[in-house]
Amino acid sequence: MSIFVDSNTKVVYQGLTGSTGRYYGLLNRDYGTNVVAGTNPKKAGTDVDGIPVFASVADAVAETGADTSCIFIPAPGVKSAVMEAAEGGIKLIIVITEGVPAQDEAWFFNKLKRDHPDVRLLGPNCPGLISPGQANIGITAGHIAKAPVDGEISVGIVSRSGTLTYQALYELQQQNIGVTTCVGIGGDPVPGTSFIDCLEAFEADPQTSAVMMIGEIGGSAEEDAAEYIATHMSKPVAAYVAGQTAPAGKKMGHAGAIVSGGKGTAAAKMEALEAAGVKVGANPTECGELMVEIVKNL
Incomplete structure (x- = not known):
């Protein structure tokens, strides 16, 4: 078995259309991770090497059944990205981004505990997690x-x-x-x-x-x-x-x-x-x- 993620985990990448998000999103998909979507409100309706891009996490969840988000958004946008994921129906939020202001971290940590207690947050400033042979989400x-x-x-x-x-x-x-x-x-x-x-x-x-x-x-x-x-x-x-x-x-x-x-x-x-x-x-x-x-x- 594994903890937190397995071969059934469906991942949406917030930041998939950026250079870093694209690189690791495709690398994770090549590993065997079930990467089902990306988000970018300006590029909704397009795709990244076959991965559909949606305007919001909520749209991605509705269309693909995504249950996990991997965030490659630049630090100033992480606070809103985390809340978009939680409010969109994601149950595991993985924040790879480093340099997130400590005040933002404390705010969304407590906001999730209070308003979304069933949502797990991993990070920020982390490499993600890997269940070898099943799923690799992040930069490992x-x-x-x-x-x-x-x-x-x-x-x-x-x-x-x-x-x-x-x-x-x-x-x-x-x-x-x-x-x-x-x-x-x-x-x-x-x-x-x-x-x-x-x-x-x-x-x-x-x-x-x-x-x-x-x-x-x-x-x-x-x-x-x-x-x-x-x-x-x-x-x-x-x-x-x-x-x-x-x-x-x-x-x-x-x-x-x-x-x-x-x-x-x-x-x-x-x-x-x-x-x-x-x-x-x-x-x-x-x-x-x-x-x-x-x-x-x-």
Whole structure:
């Protein structure tokens, strides 16, 4: 099985007619993702390499049955694009765009929770997610992910870091370990989907036997995840926390990756995870090696 998306997921791309949206929309379709529509009010009635373009998400949902949106809209338009998707009937909104103002993120995060509680938001500033062999939505390279094989142990991945998401996938592929779903939750201060959301879904997924978790400095998401793992997870977890040498007070890469007031350090996160029984690697490769050992012992 997988979490959040599978071969039946129908995706509309908001921004399909732009260069980046077109590139990844077609790449995702070539992977096997069911890309059913794009949106652009000025280009409604046209198509992008056979994918129909509609004036709005609501029109796309009505005509194609789309249930998922992938947003490649420039940052200033993301707020309205997210709400258009939710109000148009989409149940999973994936925002790839980086640089979305934190105020906008907080606004539509809370707006969705209040007015559209059945809608899941992933991102902003994330690589998307891939259920190998079924669907790839976003910017992850599909060829680095191994699909699950019936009768073999499969692993789920959740990561705040885009690049390390890809390394985690590749580390497992090199060891011939299949992945049920890999979720990049993004590194912004207000992510729509959290570590805990993904851990809960992986815990409930019968095909996922273990979880690899990639964290980074800043905030308390990893400590919160550690508490959840200690009290709710029966499946083993291996983890890596990026930013172990980051100086305090300096933003490192992601908008949310900053150590402030002595909080959010990699050391504190690693300590919390280890106390919860998580196998924590000193680097991404070691994290992959720890997962190999976990799989061997299952």
